[in-house]
Amino acid sequence: MEKGLKIYLLLYLTVYFLVVFLWPAYRLYRRTGINPITFDQADTAHNYIGRVMKCILVLSAGMVLLFVFGEEGYRYLIPIAYFTSGVWTVLGLIMVHTALVWIVVSQYQMGDSWRIGIDRDSMSELVTRGVFSLSRNPIFLGMIMTMAGLFLILPNALSFCLAVVAYVLIQIQIRLEEAFLEERYGGQYRSYQALTPRLVVMPGCRR
Structure with missing residues (x-):
């Protein structure tokens, strides 16, 4: 089973980066001439989050590659024995695949409005x-599901830390984007905000 999981994760990693980042960015740029990646070198909270999230993606990909090609090295990531059963692995696979479909659908429905980060230059x-x-924030919801699912598939100290840090940064980025959207769209966004949950409906939590 482990050999099959290694091959499957390698394929999933390739497809994920292709359909979540590379293809939609290329498609939008070709259609509109707009670069959807809005992060730059300025010393802002927005750009800092972008840089750290990039590191998280690289480390996550590196962890998968280490699991696939460097079994001896993977042991140094301190596997968490409690989550190594097949049930957790299957749950993780369900989560990452559900997340991938959810993100792709969300990006498609955003159309030419899709961006990575906050775009202050175009309407x-x-x-x-x-x-x-x-x-x-369905794309952020999908990213959180991806990181949680990856932890269940490869439960170790690194995947746990990456999932926690990614969750915190996503929550901060969401709030930065909310402030921007309220400033740009005013009452239209506030009405939408009042009717639709930030991520998912949680009893007792603000939308």
Whole structure:
């Protein structure tokens, strides 16, 4: 089973980076001439989050590659024995695949409004239809599911730390984007905010 999991994770990693980052960025740039990656070198909280998230993606990919090609080295990541059963692995696989489909659908429904980060230079539509009627941040929700699922598939100290740090940074980025969207769209965004949860509906939590 482990050999099959290694091959499968390698394929998944390739597909994930292709369909979540490379292809949609290329497609948007070819169609509109807009670079969807909005992070630059300025010393801001927004750009700092972008740099750390990039490191998280690289480390996550490196961890998968170490699991696939460097079994001896992978042991130094301190595997967590409690989560090494097949049940947790299957749950993790379900989560990462659900997340991938969810992210791709969200990106498709965003159309030309899709960006990585906050775009202050171009005006785009506020998307509230489809999955955006269920969550204001469906792509971030998918990213959180991806990191949690990856932890269950490869439960170790590094994957746990990456998942926790990614969750905290995503929560901060969401709030930066909310402030920007309220400033840009005003009452339209506040109405949408009042009706749609930030991520998912949580009893007793603010939307």
